[in-house]
Amino acid sequence: MVTLNRVKTEEFVGLKPAWCPGCGNFGILNAVNRALVELELEPWQVLLVSGIGQAGKLPHYTRGNVFNSLHGRPIPVAVAAKMANPELTVIAVSGDGDAYGEGGNHFLHAMRRNHDITYLVHDNQVYALTKGQASPTSDPGFVTKTTPEGAVTPLNPIAVAIVAGATFVARSFAGDIDHLSSMIKAGISHKGFALIDVLQPCVTFNHQNTYKWYRERVYKLESGYDPADRNAACAKALEWGDRIPIGVIYRREGEPTFEDRLVALKKGPPVKQALDPRRAESLLAEFM
Amino acid sequence: MAVKRPVDVNFMIGGEAGQGVQSVGVLLGKVFARGGFHVFADQDYESRIRGGHNFMRVRTSSRKTEAVSETVDMLLAINKETIDLHQPELASSGVIIYDGDTIKDVKSNGFLFSVPMARLAQEKTGDKLMSNTVALGAALRLVGYDMALMDGLLRDHFGGDVGEANVKAAHAGYDYAAQNFRTEFPHRLEPIGAARMFLTGNEAIALGAIAAGCKFIAAYPMTPATPILEYLATKAKDMDILVVQPEDEIAAINMALGASFAGLRAMTATSGSGFCLMVEGLGLAGVTETPCVIVNGQRPGPAVGLPTRTEQGDLAFVVHAACGDFPRAVLAPATIEDAFWVTVKAFNLAERYQVPVIILTDHYLAGSYATVDKFDMSRVTIDRGMVYAAAPGGDGYKRHKVTVNGISPRAFPGQKEVLVATDSDEHDEAGHLTESAEERRAQVQKRQRKAFELKHHGITPPELRGPKRADLTLIGWGSTYGAIKEAVELLLREGKSANWLHLNELWPFPAEPVADILCDAKESFVVESNASGQLAQIIRAETGKAVEGKILRYDGRPITPAYIVDHLRKESCCYGNVK
Numbered sequence: 001m002v003t004l005n006r007v008k009t010e011e012f013v014g015l016k017p018a019w020c021p022g023c024g025n026f027g028i029l030n031a032v033n034r035a036l037v038e039l040e041l042e043p044w045q046v047l048l049v050s051g052i053g054q055a056g057k058l059p060h061y062t063r064g065n066v067f068n069s070l071h072g073r074p075i076p077v078a079v080a081a082k083m084a085n086p087e088l089t090v091i092a093v094s095g096d097g098d099a100y101g102e103g104g105n106h107f108l109h110a111m112r113r114n115h116d117i118t119y120l121v122h123d124n125q126v127y128a129l130t131k132g133q134a135s136p137t138s139d140p141g142f143v144t145k146t147t148p149e150g151a152v153t154p155l156n157p158i159a160v161a162i163v164a165g166a167t168f169v170a171r172s173f174a175g176d177i178d179h180l181s182s183m184i185k186a187g188i189s190h191k192g193f194a195l196i197d198v199l200q201p202c203v204t205f206n207h208q209n210t211y212k213w214y215r216e217r218v219y220k221l222e223s224g225y226d227p228a229d230r231n232a233a234c235a236k237a238l239e240w241g242d243r244i245p246i247g248v249i250y251r252r253e254g255e256p257t258f259e260d261r262l263v264a265l266k267k268g269p270p271v272k273q274a275l276d277p278r279r280a281e282s283l284l285a286e287f288m
Numbered sequence: 289m290a291v292k293r294p295v296d297v298n299f300m301i302g303g304e305a306g307q308g309v310q311s312v313g314v315l316l317g318k319v320f321a322r323g324g325f326h327v328f329a330d331q332d333y334e335s336r337i338r339g340g341h342n343f344m345r346v347r348t349s350s351r352k353t354e355a356v357s358e359t360v361d362m363l364l365a366i367n368k369e370t371i372d373l374h375q376p377e378l379a380s381s382g383v384i385i386y387d388g389d390t391i392k393d394v395k396s397n398g399f400l401f402s403v404p405m406a407r408l409a410q411e412k413t414g415d416k417l418m419s420n421t422v423a424l425g426a427a428l429r430l431v432g433y434d435m436a437l438m439d440g441l442l443r444d445h446f447g448g449d450v451g452e453a454n455v456k457a458a459h460a461g462y463d464y465a466a467q468n469f470r471t472e473f474p475h476r477l478e479p480i481g482a483a484r485m486f487l488t489g490n491e492a493i494a495l496g497a498i499a500a501g502c503k504f505i506a507a508y509p510m511t512p513a514t515p516i517l518e519y520l521a522t523k524a525k526d527m528d529i530l531v532v533q534p535e536d537e538i539a540a541i542n543m544a545l546g547a548s549f550a551g552l553r554a555m556t557a558t559s560g561s562g563f564c565l566m567v568e569g570l571g572l573a574g575v576t577e578t579p580c581v582i583v584n585g586q587r588p589g590p591a592v593g594l595p596t597r598t599e600q601g602d603l604a605f606v607v608h609a610a611c612g613d614f615p616r617a618v619l620a621p622a623t624i625e626d627a628f629w630v631t632v633k634a635f636n637l638a639e640r641y642q643v644p645v646i647i648l649t650d651h652y653l654a655g656s657y658a659t660v661d662k663f664d665m666s667r668v669t670i671d672r673g674m675v676y677a678a679a680p681g682g683d684g685y686k687r688h689k690v691t692v693n694g695i696s697p698r699a700f701p702g703q704k705e706v707l708v709a710t711d712s713d714e715h716d717e718a719g720h721l722t723e724s725a726e727e728r729r730a731q732v733q734k735r736q737r738k739a740f741e742l743k744h745h746g747i748t749p750p751e752l753r754g755p756k757r758a759d760l761t762l763i764g765w766g767s768t769y770g771a772i773k774e775a776v777e778l779l780l781r782e783g784k785s786a787n788w789l790h791l792n793e794l795w796p797f798p799a800e801p802v803a804d805i806l807c808d809a810k811e812s813f814v815v816e817s818n819a820s821g822q823l824a825q826i827i828r829a830e831t832g833k834a835v836e837g838k839i840l841r842y843d844g845r846p847i848t849p850a851y852i853v854d855h856l857r858k859e860s861c862c863y864g865n866v867k
């Protein structure tokens with residue numbers, strides 16, 4: 001399959017990953033690369049913006065333009081780069097702490113505004129880089145050094161995303177590269193904000209939500225499921241426990257993106273416009 | 289041509305929030321600006337939408353003036369409280385214009401002139417709301433101003449039928465004053481020259497940004513910086529500017545960095561509290577070498593402080609804010625005209641040195657109006673610094689390449705065969721994270737070399753104004769320029785020996801020229817709107833020299849020439865005080 005493509009997988013080999021052997025992040029990296037190859041995107045056409053955490057290192061391990069930003073802040077960097085140059089394919093990459101904890105406010109509002117970017121969240125339900133504290137998505141009762149009595153109620157990113165106005169909300173699993181790469185492709189192809197929450201086993205700090213634990217629970221959404229039905233999607237979003245749905249849980253097509261609404265973008269990518277101080281001349285009369 | 293006597297007339301308009309104080313003040317300022325006068329106007333208002341007490345002072349002069357004056361020559365009182373509160377500021381020859389039909393039992397030792405504003409407005413236009421315009425007409429009659437200029441302004445400003453109705457209202461006031469004002473108002477204002485622009489510091493910054501090719505602003509509303517965002521939003525369409533009001537200031541600065549990384553000139557604007565939230569982003573700009581212009585319109589802090597008042601209390605904070613060492617520039621416009629040019633320079637420094645540049649204004653400069661000569665756009669230069677030209681065949685581009693002066697050519701993402709990478713982690717030349725001690729040293733040193741370049745080639749050294757040697761040296765920065773200038777003029781007229789150093793490019797601190805100047809100073813005072821003398825602290829740290837005298841103000845009100853001279857009378861050796 002891959003060899004038929006104009007863009008080769010080898011083009012996406014970056015630095016050697018510093019993740020733990022067996023980490024779910026490897027599956028995510030492979031799925032990202034496969035999606036980019038299959039979409040025939042070349043590295044220079046892609047901008048990967050990440051935060052801080054083990055997840056945030058992903059851009060260095062593939063190839064593309066890279067802005068590895070602060071903990072919790074990839075979204076504002078990514079959406080602004082997209083406005084400045086809408087020709088770029090912009091993918092933001094976070095961990096669950098990065099996305100739903102430190103960056104929670106950006107997460108909420110970017111979905112409401114429907115920026116045309118893809119947001120990949122490596123959700124290992126733990127803070128891995130800082131060595132194993134509870135995260136906003138840790139299961140209730142999850143015991144860590146900072147939560148000796150167990151974690152409290154988790155945030156449900158899928159439900160939050162649907163309610164906050166996201167136009168593409170999907171969940172996938174790092175242990176299923178075929179499924180994950182198809183979700184990433186769909187997310188990139190979607191016009192508008194696409195959230196892909198990826199269940200990612202952390203072999204070092206999360207001994208509860210393991211590959212086995214996820215495998216026993218995840219199931220692909222049945223063919224009759226209609227992701228355009230917002231109420232049904234809300235109900236689906238609440239499913240977590242013995243059975244965990246993966247797939248496109250909610251999708252709304254045809255919604256104007258934030259970029260569509262920007263008057264300044266009507267004349268093409270702002271980065272291609274010439275700068276000319278004399279244009280400001282016409283503004284002075286108002287002050288006389 | 290006969291030489292005219294210099295004139296300097298201070299108008300004050302006072303009333304409740306919502307009564308139109310600012311619109312009257314702006315119209316008055318503009319009409320005098322159209323007649324070639326120099327006008328300086330400041331606003332004093334409370335953090336509320338209705339009620340309270342607001343006033344605006346509109347100082348109109350035949351000479352360039354950049355400070356407020358406390359003595360009021362003509363008071364336009366929209367409510368009674370204005371008369372009660374501002375009596376003490378009235379000049380001995382001052383006049384109070386008010387509406388005796390609505391404001392009763394007025395007592396004043398000044399000259400009271402009642403104009404039936406509401407009644408005349410109702411009679412002439414059928415709309416009582418135009419009573420403020422009636423007052424304007426009466427005021428212009430007292431100073432003998434040319435009503436044709438007022439008619440033109442009202443028509444331009446309001447347009448159509450509303451414009452015509454306002455013209456009628458203004459003439460009603462003018463005619464009423466002609467018939468009923470029996471004494472002679474001592475000041476005449478006859479047009480003296482070509483029209484000037486009349487605008488606020490915020491507007492000057494916004495215009496400077498547009499002229500400089502800024503294509504992106506993300507900002508979260510906060511007094512006094514909000515009007516920058518608002519102005520750019522109204523011009524987004526015509527000037528092709530991306531304008532975003534994001535969820536918070538953290539998003540604002542990170543968005544500016546994203547847009548800049550992608551290739552645009554980008555900015556954000558806030559006040560102290562918002563700047564606090566931006567601090568980690570400031571460090572991100574530093575380590576990723578992403579150009580960015582950040583306006584901090586200061587107001588009294590800490591935290592929320594006095595939202596609608598002025599202070600220069602963030603200087604020490606902004607020069608050091610964020611963890612780690614990295615170069616930045618801090619520029620503090622001295623006047624409203626300067627605000628335009630400083631902004632243009634800020635964008636050039638940001639891109640030339642690939643650093644964050646902070647423009648430090650304050651409520652006083654941001655919200656005050658002044659006349660300026662029309663900005664000459666042919667004098668605006670755009671310097672985008674070193675931009676990478678792709679070598680054929682290679683993607684050997686290194687965003688953070690180590691160079692002699694520390695500046696690495698910039699490339700933007702989306703260029704065929706060129707990959708641009710940067711990281712908030714310490715990174716190697718290619719922009720990928722590293723923990724190598726050697727690479728860390730190389731990157732820190734390269735950023736430090738940029739600080740050196742910026743200091744020696746970017747920042748313009750300050751000049752001493754007045755004689756090289758004097759008994760008294762005043763030192764100020766930013767918006768106190770106009771007040772200090774006038775205070776020095778007063779001192780010289782009194783026969784004192786004084787000079788003055790003013791800084792508007794503060795960081796990297798021009799230590800050598802300042803140290804040289806201070807070597808020659810006998811008695812020196814900093815003049816600052818803060819409680820601790822933050823410039824004095826920086827001077828001490830950077831030059832080892834102590835400035836002992838401090839004229840400080842931290843009650844949220846602007847420093848005026850009289851405030852400075854009063855302090856010197858009590859404290860300076862010039863006035864015989866012994867230390």
Ligand SMILES: Cc1ncc(C[n+]2csc(CCOP(=O)(O)OP(=O)(O)O)c2C)c(N)n1
Binds near residue numbers: 122
């Ligand atoms: C402002 C700030 N606070 C805290 C940290 C420390 N920190 C780095 S990553 C991280 C959380 C990592 O968890 P997550 O985002 O889930 O990523 P993971 O490592 O699990 O992939 C924290 C708290 C930081 N770098 N910056």
Ligand SMILES: [Mg+2]
Binds near residue numbers: 096097122127
């Ligand atoms: Mg995590």
